[in-house]
Each structure stands twice: as C-alpha cells, then as structure tokens.
Amino acid sequence: MNFLSRFFMVIEGQNDAYPNYHSAKVHLVIEDPSNLFYHNSFICSPIFPLVDKGYQHLPEIKEGTRITFLMVPSILPTFFDLQNLPDTGNKMFFSLGLANLIIIEQDNDDKFSLSVIANLKNKGNLTATESWLIDKNNHISTSLNSSSPQHILHHVNAGAEHCGVVLSSKLSLHLKFAVSEYIISVNKLITASKKFSPHYFEKHLKTIQVANELIYDLSFLNLDFSFTPTEALLNSLGVASKEEAIKLLESQTPLAKVEELINDKHGMIIQFNSSLSYIYSQAYSGTFPIFDHIGIVRRHSLLGLGSAIGSLFELLLQLESALVKLPFESIIDTSYGTSFVPDNFLTHILDPSTFNSELWKKDKVRPQVVGVDLNKSSDQALPEDFYNRLSFFSGRLGFREYEFSATAAIQVVVESHTLPWHIINYTHEIIHNHVRILLNQLLLVANSNRNNQTYENWLTYYTNNIRTIFKGSYTASAATNLTYRDYFITVLLKFILNSQHYGSLSYASNKKTVNDMRADPDKKIDYLLPAADKIKDLIKLYYKDVTEIFVHTIDYCYIYNQQPKTYLTSIWTSWSTIPAVINDLKQYIVRSMIIVGLSTSGLVNNRFEQTLLQFKALVAEMKDLRKTVVFDRILNVLSDSEEVMDLRFRFYNCIIVGDLVYNFFIGRLEGHLDNQDLNVFPAGLKDENENPISYYIKTNSFEGQPIRSKVRFLLDQLGREVFKEKVEEGDDLVERTSAWLLLLLSSNEEQ
Secondary structure, eight states: OOOBSOEEEEEEOSTTOOOBTTBOEEEEESSOGGGOOOSSOEEEEEEEESSTTOBSSOOOOOTTOEEEEEEOSOOTTHHHHHHTSTTOTTOEEEOSSSSOEEEEESTTOOHHHHHHHHHHHHTTOOOEEEEEEBOTTSBBOOOTTOOOSEEEESSOOOOOOOOOOOOOTTSOHHHHHHHHHHHHHHHHHHHHHHHHOTTTHHHHHHHHHHHHHHHHHHHHHTTOTTSOOOHHHHHHHTOSSHHHHHHHHHHTTTHHHHHHHHHHHHHHHHHHHHHHHHHHHHHHTTOSSGGGOOOSSGGGTTTTTHHHHHHHHHHHHHHHHHHTTSGGGGGGGSHHHHSBOOTHHHHTTSOGGGOBTHHHHTOSSHHHHHSSBGGGOSOOOOOTTOOOOEEEEETTTOSEEOSSEEEEETTHHHHTTSGGGOGGGHHHHHHHHHHHHHHHTTTSGGGOOTTSOOHHHHHHHHHHHHHHHHTTOOOHHHHTTOBHHHHHHHHHHHHHHHHHHHOOSSSOOOHHHHHHHHHOTTHHHHHHOOOHHHHHHHHHHHHHHHHHHHHHHHHHHHTSTTOHHHHHHHHHHHHTTOHHHHHTHHHHHHHHHHHHHTTOOSBHHHHHHHHHHHHHHHHHHHHHHHOOHHHHHHHHHHTOHHHHHHHHHHHHHHHHHHHHHHHHSOOBOHHHHHTTOTTBOOTTOBOTTSOBOOBSOOTTOOOSOOOSOHHHHHHHHHHHHHHSOOOOOOHHHHHHHHHHHHHHHHOOOOO
C-alpha cells in the first residue's frame, strides 16, 4: 500500500488574473507543478503529512472545506503532541514556510483548528494564523457572511519599522540609488521580521544597525560630515579622529584611496541589497495576507521558505554565538600576545620535511588559551558589537559567505538530508567568518597606516626573523623577542614562502627546487626570501589556501566532533557534485589528508605514510558505501608514484598549518555546542545495526524534547545517513525527510 509523503497545494488564478482572494481556485495535486497545465497562472508549495508514514489519500477540497495556516515558532514537542490529539485524522500537514502548520477540515467544521489555536496560544507558541473557507467552485470564499479569509497576529504589532538612516544629498545619483534601495529594502525586512518572526526581530535589527555603518562611511567619504565615520574607516584613512579625517578629505590629498574606499563601500551595499531581495522573498513570502507576498522560488511561491531560512539562521545563531566566545578575536589580549616562544620553536619550522608537532602539543602556554572551559566562564555575555549574519538560499552562489550574510545552495531545500546536498555543509561557510577575523590579526594586520608602518616594512621584520633562523644564528636570548602571535605569523609566512616549491592546496610542488634546497641548504634563502613586495603578492596568492586549511580543521573539530569517516564521506559526496573538484582533484585530496593527518604523530615524513594508508582505507570504505566514481579516481591518484610524490611535498607544507590550528586555535566549546540537550544519548551507543547514534530523535519523527544543540542533532542525522544501508527512496519521501530536517532545525527554543 502506497502512502503519500508529499503533495502540492496549488492556487490557480482565474480570468487571466494572478491568484488573489477574489480570483483563486484551490487544488491539491500529487504531480510536480512543472507538469501542470492550467489556463491561468498559479502559485504553489509542497506540503507534507504530519504523521511520519504519510496518508493514503489526498484531502478533499470541496464546498465547506476550511484551510487554516499557522505560524508555530517552536516545533518540539508541540508537533508530536498535535499528532496524538483525538480526531486528528488526516487533517494536519507541515510546510517549509513561516506558516509551517496547515489544518484542512471538512464541512465547515473549525472546532479542531480552533482548539489547536487555543492550545498554541496558551503555550505562547503561535505567531499568526490565516483561515480560508472554500466555496462550491473551489474558490476562497470572500462573501460578507463569511469569516474567511481572515488573518490574525497573535502578538503585539507596532506597525512599520524604519532603520533610521537618511539619504545624503551629497551622494551622486548612482550612489543615491544604491542607498535608497538599501533603506527601502531594510525597512521592509525589519517590519516583516517584527510581525512574522518576532523571536528574531532584535537580532535582525542588530545586524541592520551594523550594516547601516556602510551608509555612514559612504556618505562621510562623499563629504557629508553630518555622518560619523566608523573606526574602521578612520584606520583605512590613517587618521585617529573624525576631525583629522575631515581635514584629510577636504585637502583632496588621498584622492585615489578615497575613490577606492567609495567603490568598496558601494560594492558591499549592492551585494547586501541583492541579499535582502533574496531573504525577503524567501523568508516572508507566504506571510499573511498570503497573496500579498509571493516568492520567487516558484516551487514554493505560495508559502515561501521561511522555516527553511530559519534552519539556516538557527545554525548561524548557535555557531556564531559560540565562536565569538573564543579568545581569538583579539589575540593580542591573550597569552599569545604577551608570552614569548621557546627558542626551540624557531628551528622547529626550518624544514617542512623534518617538522614534528610534538613540541606544540607539550607547550605550556597553549593551555592558558585553548584549555579554558568557556562554559564555566564568569563572563558569558556576547560582545556589545556582536551581530549575526542573515541567511538565504541561492541557485547561483551555492554555499558562500559574506560580511553580512551567508548563503546555502538551493538544492538543500529538497535534499537537506542527503549527503551530496546536506545542510551540514552550511557550517563551513559560517566558520569562514570566524577564520577571517582570526587571520586579519595574523596576515593582514599591517594593512592599516595608523602606525605609519608600510606593509612591506612589516613583512621585512618577519622575513628577517626567517632569514636569521636559516642562518642558524637565532639564539635563546633572541627568541625572547618573539611572542606567540609573532611566531604564528612567522609560521604562516613560512608556509606561503614554502608553497612556491613544496606546493600547497591549490598549487603543485616543484620537485627540482625541493631537491636543490635539500642538496644545498644555503639556497633556501635565495629560493624562499624574495623582496617584500613579492611576498605581499604571494600572501594574496596563497591566502585562500591558508583560509581553507583553517576552516576545514575547525569544522572537523567543532561540527564533526573529530569523526574522520563521517567527515570525509560528507565532504566527498558533496564535492562529487562540483565539476571543479574533479578538475583539481589533488587539491581536495590534500585537504582530506590534512584532516586524517591531524591524529598522527612523529616526524612529518612518517606521518605522511601513516596518513596515506589511513586515507586509502577510508576511501575504499566510502567507495563501498556510496558507489561514486570520484572514489575510483582518488584511488588512481594514490596509486601513481609521481602523483604521490607531489602529494607528499604538499602534505609536508600544509600539515604544519593544520597542526598550528589544531594545537593553538581549537578551544573548548563543548558547553556552547552541546547545550545540555535532553535528547542526547550517552556516548558509545549504537543502533540495531551497530551504527553509532547519539540522539534520541529518529529520522522523520517529531518525538523528542526541544533541540538545544542544532549542530549535534545535525551531526547525528548525518551519521545515520552515512552508515545506513543505501536503499532507493521515492522523490516524495526524500523531499519529506529533508523538509522534516529543516523544520526541526528551524525550531526556535527561546519561547
């Protein structure tokens, strides 16, 4: 017997009109909407039975049918309780819109929906409702005697919001256009947020208040001094106060720099405006009145993707709020900024092929920074200037991140639970922002002219340190001048310089120059220490590689709980969908080998052999599990002696950066990522097939307590997907399971 796991609510317009309350015919259909042929335009959304096994038949739409849409912020245990109400029948469904609960009743009977509404209101777990009564033609009744359609906000609504920014008259027309678009878009967003996602309103408002600073700086640079510039802008101009900045701008001296800054701010505003159009259309289409807000994702144009956006935002909230607790956003204020490295740390990085990370593991300063139990910290308040980025889906950008937003691939909407498009990939983008803040203090710290120090002079200081190390004249007394932060910068510069010859993630090694340096150590200086302006270009060239090693290591430790098989299966099934990966396969093999290599020890050449064996075994297991052609290609590379030699040199160089992150930049976030979630099982528990499980909530079930730890729940669901027996599932069940996962992640537990 077949059960329906998904069907579509389709609203057809009438008389050549787009659907509206006076011209709308309601259909429930099983087939994909792209296969529908109506005489009029229509909008639609998939909806899913609340019970996990689905229903045998579509609900009937006829005269007297009542459809009620409800916005429920917190899902567990609410939806499970609703499943077990008497007389539930096949009345209850969920969607990925902010209107995430739908009740379909027959014969003009609204007793059930009214009782559900009363129950949810009593728990403070209802934002808004809208109700439709269907007439004899399957139209939405709008007669004077009908109470339908009606929409109600179940909380205080203070009307329209304004971001508080004014449009400067000193801006040129194209800049006015961008700023005007920003103001209108932002006002629309925060007004909708206050009405339909009040639990996120203050967080959205904080993000917008920070984004407003783009407008302040742009206006100030265009000589409107009624605006106050940010400290970041003053730093960029090389001045200490607003008054100094005004004198500088009026003098017209830094004209090229000002033009560059204006273009930069303008570009950021345009990008953010584009994000806002996505965010509003996806999150707030389907809000009430439903036909006032129609989404641009056509398959979800009726109810939108508000709950799916909520799942991304909840991951942002938990992870960003945890990462900011780490002491790395101001390294100079930690022991890393005040303590000096031992002298043997310096020669330790001389030759990548002889590197041994044991010294780092035994270091006495690192526990003072990374060993602190942040959950027991007396100061748990978020920084005053902290804000969360906004989230949305994109079919063009895929998984990407920006200063004020982070986007997930649109395919996640239908396959968030499958390995190639799993929503856990979104965490990688969230971590990028944390890494950017960290690396700004290590590699880009001297971009400011505030200390009258050019970037080239700053680089020369560190390359002189490296030169002294090469010459073997770095003494213990000299080492006392080098702080841990200085040392980290030196290690990263050494990686960048080595990358010209040993290779990196993105660039192949040069076997000849590596052998030349080994044969004649004096050549290392000639090979590795070009002029400072050349090194500046090298930093730009290899910066992305440094970033990716940092992000992968942090993602593996915090999100994947250092589970190599789960991690590698997840990233490789995702990477297998990207043509660029196949065309640059060794880069991604090196990324993977760094992760595997973190658990090895000893000299780096021995670690490579250990890592190679472990990685081969893991690839063979993944090949058996997933049957994906990419794993055959990996094994072919690992069987080619020339390719392995290149991988060896790249590994020698890259693992040092991975070890640096692993030993010095992974703090204790257990308390902020685990969050004392009541759904968590004791460690080491396995299911009936001997696969590890850590969470009580079963796939496609609403039984459980509120999810306090989104990332741990997500990891458990990923693990179940990795280890389960691969069976063919219909599209409707795949989409239902993915919608279920997004819905549970979207649950806001601050109710």
